[in-house]
Amino acid sequence: MLTVGASDSSGGSGIQADLRTLAAMRMHGASVVTAVVSRNTRGTTDVYAQPTTVVSGQLGCVLEDLPVAAVKTGMFPNAETAIAVAARARSGALPNLVVDPVLETAGGNRRGLAAALERLLPHALVATPNREEASLLVGWEVVTPDDMAKAAAELSAGGPRYVVVTGGDFVAGDNAIDVVWADGAARLLHSPRVSSRNTDGSGATFATAVAARLTLGDDPAEAIAWSKGFVGRAISDAADWRIGAGTGPIDQFGWSALTLR
Numbered sequence: 001m002l003t004v005g006a007s008d009s010s011g012g013s014g015i016q017a018d019l020r021t022l023a024a025m026r027m028h029g030a031s032v033v034t035a036v037v038s039r040n041t042r043g044t045t046d047v048y049a050q051p052t053t054v055v056s057g058q059l060g061c062v063l064e065d066l067p068v069a070a071v072k073t074g075m076f077p078n079a080e081t082a083i084a085v086a087a088r089a090r091s092g093a094l095p096n097l098v099v100d101p102v103l104e105t106a107g108g109n110r111r112g113l114a115a116a117l118e119r120l121l122p123h124a125l126v127a128t129p130n131r132e133e134a135s136l137l138v139g140w141e142v143v144t145p146d147d148m149a150k151a152a153a154e155l156s157a158g159g160p161r162y163v164v165v166t167g168g169d170f171v172a173g174d175n176a177i178d179v180v181w182a183d184g185a186a187r188l189l190h191s192p193r194v195s196s197r198n199t200d201g202s203g204a205t206f207a208t209a210v211a212a213r214l215t216l217g218d219d220p221a222e223a224i225a226w227s228k229g230f231v232g233r234a235i236s237d238a239a240d241w242r243i244g245a246g247t248g249p250i251d252q253f254g255w256s257a258l259t260l261r
């Protein structure tokens with residue numbers, strides 16, 4: 001599987017989380033690095049964008065040799081890089097494409113990046129925006145599960161066949177609720193909400209797991225359901241960790257359950 005995204009110096013999110021997820025799923029991961037991000041558990045302090053020629057060069061180099069079965073995209077530092085990857089997708093070179101439209105580190109040009117992502121989304125099989133990302137993409141505020149379903153339907157029109165609006169930050173009751181839109185209908189996915197300050201990389205882990213399960217032959221609905229369980233366990237297993245002063249990473253490997261002697 002190929003992940004296209006940014007390097008996160010804290011190790012919690014970005015390509016580090018993606019490659020950890022793939023390793024936990026016993027899968028080989030190739031990685032195209034769109035940016036190098038200075039980030040710790042308290043936040044992001046700098047984003048160094050790779051030149052677009054380097055991103056395109058890495059992409060071409062991987063695709064001409066490795067048998068890539070699925071691709072997940074994460075953070076793009078600017079519109080130009082996203083547009084270059086969209087051009088590759090348009091040519092049919094990115095199979096089983098899962099787009100996690102990260103806008104957190106886009107700085108002042110979120111609208112420009114969102115517009116560029118709109119050029120990538122029609123080539124995706126699955127998109128996994130959180131509520132904030134969905135709000136920016138549809139242009140209105142996505143709050144409730146009904147809103148999530150409406151936004152997912154809007155994004156799916158002319159775009160990915162499956163849209164999952166994730167609701168990790170939607171606190172209502174005991175469940176973490178995601179809304180999946182596919183083939184004209186919305187479905188709610190519930191899992192127990194884990195009380196933890198360590199949720200960094202949840203979105204990256206979820207989207208990567210979806211792409212990885214697609215390579216194993218799941219249909220998208222199965223891949224999404226499996227990944228929801230996987231990320232919930234990873235969050236739960238890391239609930240007691242104390243790594244950094246802020247939002248810490250999650251436990252894709254089930255390390256907390258292992259005893260190493």
Ligand SMILES: Nc1ncnc2c1ncn2[C@@H]1O[C@H](COP(=O)(O)OP(=O)(O)O)[C@@H](O)[C@H]1O
Nearest residue numbers: 130166167168169176192193194202203206231
């Ligand atoms: N505290 C939590 N307990 C259980 N599942 C969670 C929790 N936080 C996030 N998730 C799940 O992790 C996945 C990523 O969701 P979310 O946090 O919304 O994405 P992002 O990290 O992109 O903001 C979703 O499947 C969501 O339901």
Ligand SMILES: Cc1ncc(COP(=O)(O)OP(=O)(O)O)c(N)n1
Nearest residue numbers: 006008013014075200201202203204
């Ligand atoms: C380098 C880098 N990549 C991704 C993110 C944020 O990704 P997102 O899917 O919004 O959230 P998590 O994966 O962290 O749950 C980031 N901040 N930096």
